[in-house]
Amino acid sequence: MKHFKIWTRITRCYSTKSVISELEQRGLVSQISQPKDILIQSLDTGSKIKLYCGVDPTARSIHLGNLVPMMILLHFYIRGHDIVNIIGGATGQVGDPSGRTTARNEMLQQERLNNVNNISSQLKRFFQNGKEYYLRKQTDQSPKLGTHFIRNNLDWWKDVNMLDFLAHYGKHIRIQQMLSRDSVTSRLSATSNSKTDGLGFNEFTYQILQAYDFYHLYTKEGVSVQVGGNDQWGNIVAGIDLIQRLSGKDSTFEANKNKKVGPYGITVPLLTTANGIKFGKSAGNAIFIDPKMNTPFDLYQFFYNTLDEDTEKFLNIFTLLPQEEIKSISERHSQNRSLHVGQSVLAKEVTELIHGPKEAQDAEYISNALFGDSGSETVDGDTLTKILSHTGILQNGHKDWDLLETLVQIAKVSRKEARRRIEQGSVSVGLQRGNTITENLSPDLLNNHLISNRVLILRLGKQKVYPILME
Numbered sequence: 001m002k003h004f005k006i007w008t009r010i011t012r013c014y015s016t017k018s019v020i021s022e023l024e025q026r027g028l029v030s031q032i033s034q035p036k037d038i039l040i041q042s043l044d045t046g047s048k049i050k051l052y053c054g055v056d057p058t059a060r061s062i063h064l065g066n067l068v069p070m071m072i073l074l075h076f077y078i079r080g081h082d083i084v085n086i087i088g089g090a091t092g093q094v095g096d097p098s099g100r101t102t103a104r105n106e107m108l109q110q111e112r113l114n115n116v117n118n119i120s121s122q123l124k125r126f127f128q129n130g131k132e133y134y135l136r137k138q139t140d141q142s143p144k145l146g147t148h149f150i151r152n153n154l155d156w157w158k159d160v161n162m163l164d165f166l167a168h169y170g171k172h173i174r175i176q177q178m179l180s181r182d183s184v185t186s187r188l189s190a191t192s193n194s195k196t197d198g199l200g201f202n203e204f205t206y207q208i209l210q211a212y213d214f215y216h217l218y219t220k221e222g223v224s225v226q227v228g229g230n231d232q233w234g235n236i237v238a239g240i241d242l243i244q245r246l247s248g249k250d251s252t253f254e255a256n257k258n259k260k261v262g263p264y265g266i267t268v269p270l271l272t273t274a275n276g277i278k279f280g281k282s283a284g285n286a287i288f289i290d291p292k293m294n295t296p297f298d299l300y301q302f303f304y305n306t307l308d309e310d311t312e313k314f315l316n317i318f319t320l321l322p323q324e325e326i327k328s329i330s331e332r333h334s335q336n337r338s339l340h341v342g343q344s345v346l347a348k349e350v351t352e353l354i355h356g357p358k359e360a361q362d363a364e365y366i367s368n369a370l371f372g373d374s375g376s377e378t379v380d381g382d383t384l385t386k387i388l389s390h391t392g393i394l395q396n397g398h399k400d401w402d403l404l405e406t407l408v409q410i411a412k413v414s415r416k417e418a419r420r421r422i423e424q425g426s427v428s429v430g431l432q433r434g435n436t437i438t439e440n441l442s443p444d445l446l447n448n449h450l451i452s453n454r455v456l457i458l459r460l461g462k463q464k465v466y467p468i469l470m471e
């Protein structure tokens with residue numbers, strides 16, 4: 001695998017291009033609410049704005065799909081705009097029906113609280129890492145970054161009284177509009193075809209909660225743009241409607257009289273798998289940011305295995321590499337796809353952005369060692385063992401296992417299947433890829449293949465590699 005020189009003259013690319021047109025060119029924008037030209041104009045004339053995106057605490061960790069809207073926020077952040085992330089301590093109790101065919105399972109209070117804490121730390125780290133990643137790579141002497149805030153919407157919802165809410169805000173909320181949202185119509189039509197068990201009142205009212213969040217942040221914190229996945233369009237528009245209906249009718253707007261920007265909504269296209277399914281928790285195909293759920297190496301491998309046709313798209317979405325740089329990487333990539341030029345840059349950059357430079361370097365080292373063409377000749381066993389040990393990808397084995405037992409325990413195949421694969425010549429051990437074993441090895445013979453007297457690299461077929469700590 002080769003290393004590529006990237007990030008040349010990045011500063012100029014950031015300071016001159018309009019942020020919205022750059023985001024559009026990078027494929028990060030699906031819809032922008034009107035009047036879009038006024039938004040562009042105020043950004044171009046130097047207005048500093050505040051943007052927000054919310055995440056509900058429905059899992060322990062955010063995932064790559066959630067990072068797509070966060071990348072929009074990151075682009076604004078490095079240009080000096082302020083960012084707010086809402087963690088839905090309140091909305092998470094209700095459950096967003098957007099993009100879902102069924103209601104969510106109920107979650108224990110404690111689990112939700114843990115999720116709120118984990119996701120808050122992850123988002124803090126994401127923007128901190130994003131800032132460091134950007135600062136490492138650009139050359140501006142005095143870069144202007146924004147500020148990143150985290151809010152839990154339970155902080156304001158816990159004090160909202162239902163009667164007051166209905167009396168004050170209820171009259172500004174139109175049932176016709178609520179009924180016309182995609183999240184509602186799709187569930188209602190599925191119900192009439194008796195495909196689901198209907199839409200709960202809690203889910204129906206979810207859009208009001210998100211609308212009020214936007215109103216709250218707009219009036220109290222000067223947030224003027226909400227960003228989300230395309231499935232959030234209805235909820236975002238509900239917020240814009242509420243703000244516009246209340247503007248002028250509410251004293252809180254006095255404080256924002258001079259505000260010229262907003263309210264606006266920007267959505268990102270939903271990231272889907274090759275067969276069109278949204279990446280996410282509900283579909284069960286998420287790659288999580290929590291290194292205990294998906295290690296930096298998993299993340300690196302995920303991006304390293306990106307299809308050729310998606311590589312340029314992902315470089316645009318998930319990295320801050322200048323577009324010119326991405327074009328030139330793509331050109332080199334298309335000259336010889338088997339070199340995986342695009343995928344190696346993509347995997348290293350995203351791992352660095354999310355987990356940091358050391359983790360990205362380690363993931364690259366392991367990947368070269370285990371999968372690279374010339375990996376095994378240049379790899380130092382002790383270094384590899386050290387890196388493998390602290391990256392959490394080693395499985396535990398025993399020095400008294402023979403090869404058959406190791407396959408059964410680690411690759412989870414039956415004894416019969418393990419024997420068949422050995423006889424077939426599809427099992428090899430050690431760093432060298434061609435070291436095929438055609439009969440069972442006793443524990444002593446197997447231990448001869450350990451690197452640093454501790455780690456066994458076991459390969460099954462072309463795809464599967466298991467690094468095992470034999471103790």
Ligand SMILES: Nc1ncnc2c1ncn2[C@@H]1O[C@H](COP(=O)(O)OP(=O)(O)OP(=O)(O)O)[C@@H](O)[C@H]1O
Binds near residue numbers: 054058282
């Ligand atoms: N695959 C995706 N592509 C782009 N944006 C996404 C994707 N998945 C989630 N998002 C966005 O991330 C934000 C937070 O999403 P949310 O907390 O609902 O996660 P989720 O994975 O969509 O959850 P679930 O699958 O349970 O509905 C939303 O703006 C959502 O639209």
Ligand SMILES: N[C@@H](Cc1ccc(O)cc1)C(=O)O
Binds near residue numbers: 232
């Ligand atoms: N509804 C969003 C999360 C969210 C919660 C509160 C908000 O104010 C905004 C967004 C989702 O499910 O993805």
